[in-house]
Amino acid sequence: xxxxxxxxxxxxxxxxxxFVGKIENYDLVQGVPQAxxxxxxxxxxxxxxxxxxxxxxxxxxxxxxxKVTQFLQENLRIADACFDGxxxxxxxxxxxxAQYRQDCECxxxxxxxxxxxxxxxxIDLSQSxxxxxxxxxxxxxxxxxxxxxxxxxxxxxxxxxxxxGCFCYQDLSEMVQNLExxxx
Ligand SMILES: [Mg+2]
Ligand SMILES: [Zn+2]
Numbered sequence: 296x297x298x299x300x301x302x303x304x305x306x307x308x309x310x311x312x313x314f315v316g317k318i319e320n321y322d323l324v325q326g327v328p329q330a331x332x333x334x335x336x337x338x339x340x341x342x343x344x345x346x347x348x349x350x351x352x353x354x355x356x357x358x359x360x361x362k363v364t365q366f367l368q369e370n371l372r373i374a375d376a377c378f379d380g381x382x383x384x385x386x387x388x389x390x391x392x393a394q395y396r397q398d399c400e401c402x403x404x405x406x407x408x409x410x411x412x413x414x415x416x417x418i419d420l421s422q423s424x425x426x427x428x429x430x431x432x433x434x435x436x437x438x439x440x441x442x443x444x445x446x447x448x449x450x451x452x453x454x455x456x457x458x459x460g461c462f463c464y465q466d467l468s469e470m471v472q473n474l475e476x477x478x479x
Contacts, residue, residue, distance in 0.1 A: 297419065298418070300341055301342045306448045306450070327376075330468045331374070339423075342416065346403050348384075351396065352387060379416060428454070429450060445461060445463075445464065446458070
């Protein structure tokens with residue numbers, strides 16, 4: 296079995312402008328490719344788990360999401376920092392688009408995407424890590440059996456009140472630097 300780092304996407308990997316569905320407004324957070332590459336070198340699989348209710352809300356399509364995903368992976372390939380697995384939830388319980396309207400098992404804080412990844416990629420969740428920018432990301436990970444929880448990004452102050460026992464860092468780069476210090 297492998298260990299993995301799970302990531303939320305918007306606000307962790309790219310700047311969260313709200314419902315990012317197009318390449319035109321897909322901007323990586325500074326230092327992300329290097330940080331991901333470093334985690335890969337430490338032996339972690341890199342897995343993205345992202346709620347994309349923008350699809351259910353009709354703000355962009357699944358095809359748009361796949362285009363952004365391809366763009367992301369191409370940018371990361373240069374740094375040898377590609378994701379090993381990408382999981383997304385296109386649903387919302389009150390979606391205007393009927394085909395996406397459901398109370399699914401994948402939308403975080405439910406642990407569906409983590410459980411699927413664990414099966415697909417033979418991941419030991421108890422040895423894995425979660426990095427998110429909202430408490431719901433970490434609650435989902437906790438629900439899946441992940442105990443090492445990291446909160447990064449601009450919402451740290453308010454979100455950390457909502458979850459117990461997580462580490463807080465400004466961004467992914469700072470988190471990875473401190474992971475190194477923890478090891479020494
Ligand atoms: Mg987010
Ligand atoms: Zn879902």
